[in-house]
Amino acid sequence: MNKIKVSIAGGSGYTGGELLRLLLFHPNIEVAQVTSEANVGKFVYKIHPNLRKSTQLKFSSINELEKCDLLFLCLPHGSSMNRIDEFKNIAERIIDLSGDFRLKDKEEFKKWYHHEHSNPEMLNDFVYGIPELHREEMKNAKLISSAGCNATTSILALYPLYKEGIIEEDRTVIEVKVGSSEGGNKFSESSHHPERSGSVRSYMPVQHRHTAEIIQELSLGKKIEVHFSATSIDMVRGILATCHVFTKQPLEEKDLWKLYRKYYNDEPFIRIVKENEGIYRYPEPKLLIGTNYCDIGFKKDEFSNRFVIIASIDNLMKGAAGQALQAFNLMYGFNETTGLEFPGFHPI
C-alpha cells in the first residue's frame, strides 16, 4: 500500500517537533517536507535533537511546499486563516493545530481572540478535533481543527455530565495546572530560568481563549457557563484539570462510574483512574508524558452536591500532536491507535 504523503507547515515549534516524532514512525506515512522560515536549509534534528538519526529531512520554506495528500498546520495562531486558500491548493486534506478554526461563530472568535477572523465563511468547514466527540464526522472530513490542550482536557472530563444534563449548567469551575511547554518555544523575561523555576503562576485566572471551545462543545443546545482558570506550574509537559461540578440530584460515586463507563469504556485513549489505594490514585500528568491518553477520575464531596472531576493529559500529545494523528488515522481509515501506542514511563 502506498504511504500517505504529508508535510508540516511550521515545524520548528514544540508541537511541530512532537508531531514529526510521531509521523516518522507511523507505518503508513511518508513525511515529505517540514517548513520553518527561520531554519530553512537546516537539518530538522538541529532544532529537534531527539530526532537525530531518525531523519535527514531539512527545513523548507513555506513557499516551497509541494503538493501532498495531507498538510498539518503547526503555525502561530492567526497564520492559518490568512493562507488557508493557498494551503488548500497544496493538499486535499488539512489538519490545523492552531486556534484559527476551532470556533464556529465569528462573533465568538472576535470576543475571545480580540480581532476579526479573516476567513469567517470557512469556520464551519472544519470539524472540531476531539475524536471522542466527532469521530464519525472525521471519517469523511477534509478539514480538521485540532482542539486546544486545556479545552481537550476539560471537555473530555465533563462531556458525559453535560451530555446527560445531570449537572447545573452554570456553576462549573475548572482550574488547570499546566506545564511550561504550553507557552511554546519563544522565550521571554517570564520564562527566564531564575524567574520561572519553582514558580506557581496564575497566568490566566479568567478569559482564557480555551473557555470558548469548552462552552462551544459542552453547550449541546443549552446555554451554559464555564468558569475557567489556568495556573502555570514547574513542569514541562502536562495538564491537570480539576473541575468542580454540582449535580442537580443527589448522586453516588457508583452513578458516575456507570456514566463514565458508558461514554468511555470503548475509547482507546481514555482511562478512568480512581483507586482507593496505591501511590497514583487519581490522574497524574507525569505518567502520561509522551502518551496519547486522557486519564479521568472523580470524587464526591460527601457534604454537598459537588463532584470533583480530575483529568490529565500530555499537552503536546493528546492536547496537540497525538490528537492530530488520531484524527489523521480516522480520516484515512487506519486503526485509530496506529503510531500512538506508547504507554508512558514509570518511574519518571
Add this chain to the structure above:
Amino acid sequence: MKAECPVCAATIELLKDAVEGELLECPDCGTELEVISLDPAILAEAPKEEEDWGQ
C-alpha cells in the same frame, strides 16, 4: 456467575469454583473485594489491614 462491584458497580464474572471468603480485585476500580455470598453472588470490600504506627 456474575456479581456487582460495591464500589464502582462494574459487573464482575466470578470463577466457577469461587468460594466464600475468596479475595479478588475489581478490574475497573482496582478495589480488593471479598466474595461474601455465592447464591446470590455478592461482593464486599475486603477488610484492609490496619497498620500499627505505635501510637
